[in-house]
Amino acid sequence: MADIFIYLGYFVLTIDLILYTYSFFRKEEANVFFVSYLAFCFIMQFSMEAMYHFHLNNLFLVNIFIIGQMIFLGLFYNSIFNVKSQKRFVLISVGAALLILAIQFATDWGQFLRFNLFEITLASLLVVIFALIHFYNMLTESKKYYYISIGVMFYLLTSTVLFLIGNLTHNLSKEFKFLSWQLNSVLLVMYYGFILFDWKKNFSKKSVN
Template sequence: MFNFFTINMDNPFLIGFLISVLGLFLLLINTLLFVYLKKNIATNITFNLLVVFLISYFIIEFICNILGFLKPASNIFVSHFAFNIQFLLLSAFFYKLFNQNGIKKMVIVAYVIYIIINGLLYFLRPQLFWEFNLFEISYISFAIIGYTLIHIYNNLGENKKYFYFTIGLSTYMLSSSLIFLTGNIELVFYENPYIDIWVFNSLFFIVYQILIFKEWRYIRQVNANNN
């Protein structure tokens, strides 16, 4: 959820920014809820990874919004940190979540391949740090979407373990990747009439946060029923 426009009352993209701030606020609420829940229930590594993911995600999104507010289009480089930290934590999350050894190995191999190729790309083109890295975006997005689909399939007809979170994650990753893969800010801003395509990304982010909240409520309810 990234924003690249100046904030003033005459700015046609103000609504998009406000929606983005709402999404950030919901992320903060969800993060605090999961942190509080962690202190009150018996947790495992998978749950702890989810909490760390939410905390790091909020920090990155907060920095991104501040930079976008102070200097529009200066926060593109933050996307690299967002995608890479997200991929690391979610790879570990799904690795712990999957039961099949073959799929676990696939997660490790996919991550190692990504690190090697992406590292070479940055080595050969250092200026890529200040641009949208299309390989980075597409590889991480489709890998995570693949993990979510595997998990959803594995949980059909069973207890919905991290089901809402997975649905929200896959939906948001699909929508955001389609926008980021344009690789060009101008392609998502239309001036006549003014249309901010990023606002759709922010709306999907809000849906994502609603599903994370449902996940929190589900985990709390299951824990209460087991006590």
């Protein structure tokens, strides 16, 4: 059953990437940083899947994915914010987070090769804060990327909890750990679904000639 949601997630992500790429290159509507984020997700998801099938440890790719996600979504929110102080906050906070993580990896490289509780929490909650700022801005501005931000907040908060549980239950039964991965695959499908729905609401009608 878990494989169904995993491959369904890949399918929805692929559709998202195709649609947003079309809206960017053909209609010049989609945000370049968000399209880049989707492309990054696509590459990372299939890289992790390939390493899994070759029975290779892909946990370092999970850490790259978490960090890259923070960077791309940080740039995305920075580009749609209109207030200079908010844009400055995004750049400074992402830069500070990268510096802190660089110091952590330099002092203990092993953190990069396993679930890094601190990294996951820091990167995910930082992006959630950006999404909250966007919700605040939408009180007086247009509601563009509204459903994307809902998906970001929903997925990052819930997946962070699951990643924490996955790391804390490292020595527990395989069945319990497998359940957390099953739930994460379901949440990922829902997240990519929010992104797809946002495209439908904001770009689909505009794409019809």
